Amino acid sequence: MKKIFSILLLTVAFASCKKEGQNTVETDKKDTLSTAKIVSLNGAITETLAQLGEENNIIGVDVTSNYPEGLKAQNLGHVRSITAESILALQPTVIYASNKDMNPDLLEKLKASKVKLELIDQEFSAQGTANLITTVAKSLNKENYQPIIDNINAKLATVKTLEKKPKVLFIYARGAGNLMVAGKDTPLERIITIAGGENAANDFSDFKPLTPEALVSSNPDVILMFDSGLASIGGVDGLLKIEGISATNAGKNKKVIAMEGQYLSGFGPRLGDAAVDLNKLLQ
Structure with a gap:
């Protein structure tokens, strides 16, 4: 870990x-x-x-x-x-x-x-x-x-309760050859939950490599990434080329959210701002 x-x-x-x-x-x-x-x-x-x-x-x-x-x-x-x-x-x-x-x-x-x-x-x-x-x-x-x-x-306190919690999968990327997904007990799982979503990968803790099978089984409604990570794979178009992405609800609807890494997952004084921003994007 x-x-x-x-x-x-x-x-x-x-x-x-x-x-x-x-x-x-x-x-x-x-x-x-x-x-x-x-x-x-x-x-x-x-x-x-x-x-x-x-x-x-x-x-x-x-x-x-x-x-x-x-x-x-x-x-x-x-x-x-x-x-x-x-x-x-x-x-x-x-x-x-x-x-x-x-x-x-x-x-x-x-x-x-x-x-x-x-x-x-x-x-x-x-x-x-x-x-x-x-x-x-x-x-x-x-x-x-x-x-x-x-x-x-x-x-x-201003984070809105969503009528249906979207399943959100966080993908960590450093180029298309280095892709990981966030499971339980990670800062990403916690911020997704605080912002009103549901972490799509809750059958394991920590991070593990992204696989097409995991994408199909989790079938996220939204894919969440660091903006630097999304840029490293060529943006949304590059993400959709990764095997399994296009078969998910998120891929079909091109529902991808990218936020600055420290802001999203740092859990410092800007936690409230980050949670509100993510909540709005999930709406």
Whole structure:
């Protein structure tokens, strides 16, 4: 699972530069700005830090940290291949990361460095996102983080219940030769459910290779992809050439949704925006 999910995270780095649903909630201006020198190795954490007023203190990030637009920080690469030396060369005072992503060797070296390390237990749900925001805020002694969470919840409350839940199949692509589908217990299954759809591949967990047989058995009404993934196979026309796609309801109706990767699956402060946008597209 870690290998496949790491590939998924890597893809986010090459996603379209389209930036959707910017969260305009601001934290209390009375919060004291920290002087921390921050390295963030997770896109959702980076977005949270920026929302909390720490954008200018972020000096290094991983490839999934592609938002907010214009973030001025050194891109250190993918968290599974980043070296401790490249992080420590920036002389950070605090390092943030998700415990789901961290390379064990990197984790050991960072702990040995004695630099403050904040490992966040990221859960892909609305409550998990609230917990992430709360944990990051408290680590920086930020008090007024609740408006960020309230904004997410307010937007989630506007997600419309669909009369008939469409069956949605998420396909991860890096060219036509590398196609995977998302099963249970993945960020994609969770966002599909939150947005009012039904994950079409619920007979397995994690990700597995796409096969014509799986397409026929799942028969999705909608195919969901990262916009970078759809572009890598030649757009909708290229997708329809993949064996089995045209036999599905989604293929017959050319019902394909593409969204920017980190925005769709990051489960950070823009979760509410992403869920609302996907819900509208599913309608």
